[in-house]
């Protein structure tokens with residue numbers, strides 16, 4: 249949903265940015281990685297003397313952290329800028345994130361935009377804002393994605409219950425539908441020592457659960473310049489984190505099936521801290537389509553990963569990403585995907601409708617699937633997901649599992665998740681917030 253911007257009395261509202269109390273507001277489009285980066289940017293700016301405002305309120309600077317995966321990133325971005333223009337015409341507008349890296353010129357032409365920051369400059373926000381003058385034409389600070397290097401650690405902290413900690417960025421894979429490598433660059437990671445230090449600091453600030461986040465997490469271990477020079481890999485990272493005191497729970501946000509090794513599965517199965525929960529992108533249950541997508545596995549490998557997980561952890565939650573309507577996906581090939589998922593012991597699906605992206609290989613493919621068929625397939629898989637989720641929840645009915653309750657209160661209710669990612673809702677009770685509680689399902 250697009251944010252509203254309230255018209256409020258100006259207060260410290262100003263157009264020159266050299267005055268003392270500058271206010272700044274952020275809006276994030278897209279994934280958890282973007283959220284963790286916005287969160288870090290906002291802390292950086294507060295350390296640099298800016299005062300944070302809600303995006304709905306008036307601010308001297310508005311920053312929109314964009315996404316290239318959402319279908320209508322440009323439309324959404326334009327609408328938000330227009331809204332800012334109407335309500336706060338003298339405020340500075342900065343656009344960063346994946347869309348800003350992919351289409352800087354297009355964004356700079358949106359009326360009201362003052363600054364476009366590409367992937368390499370995102371974390372130099374404060375420096376760039378200080379150089380800005382409202383009324384000048386939009387400034388672009390961006391370089392070719394091949395030249396982007398370095399790693400900026402980021403984490404989101406909402407109510408201090410759980411945090412999304414970015415440990416890896418970029419991707420060296422070349423899936424034919426994906427623009428992320430063009431927007432985020434080559435695969436780079438933090439060091440294990442740094443991640444452990446961040447986990448210790450987060451534990452000291454009261455965080456109980458860390459969700460390890462990255463673009464291609466299983467590829468963890470390549471340094472800030474994209475080269476693998478040490479023995480560090482995702483398994484050794486998990487092993488090191490397993491020993492950090494104070495963090496009770498880790499989740500792995502998503503991992504490619506070909507990188508989900510038996511070692512990692514068995515570490516999760518034997519750890520008290522790594523939750524029995526995996527999210528594994530499949531994208532298609534047809535080997536033909538997988539090959540067109542340039543994915544690095546066949547459906548047999550995927551089924552094998554699920555079988556290994558379930559043999560060690562029958563209670564494990566498994567989430568699956570799947571794309572429908574990829575070029576060449578006939579009714580028969582879609583049925584293969586449907587049947588494959590139907591028969592797999594998985595818990596839920598995230599279903600994406602294929603949409604064309606500039607500069608991707610898939611754009612050259614023939615046998616484009618009509619949009620109405622894509623939508624019908626999406627609906628069919630969402631229904632399947634609902635059934636899978638219900639089945640998973642029902643199979644745990646009556647069991648007692650550990651739930652970490654979150655702080656947010658919505659209409660007097662609070663939410664939490666079991667170790668294996670079953671959502672629990674109950675009346676808000678302060679005593680439950682950020683506590684791990686035995687809960688009968």
Ligand code: SF4
Pocket residue numbers: 419420421422423426427428429463464504
């Ligand atoms: S693994 Fe494929 S889909 Fe995932 S970010 Fe890399 S290129 Fe994109």
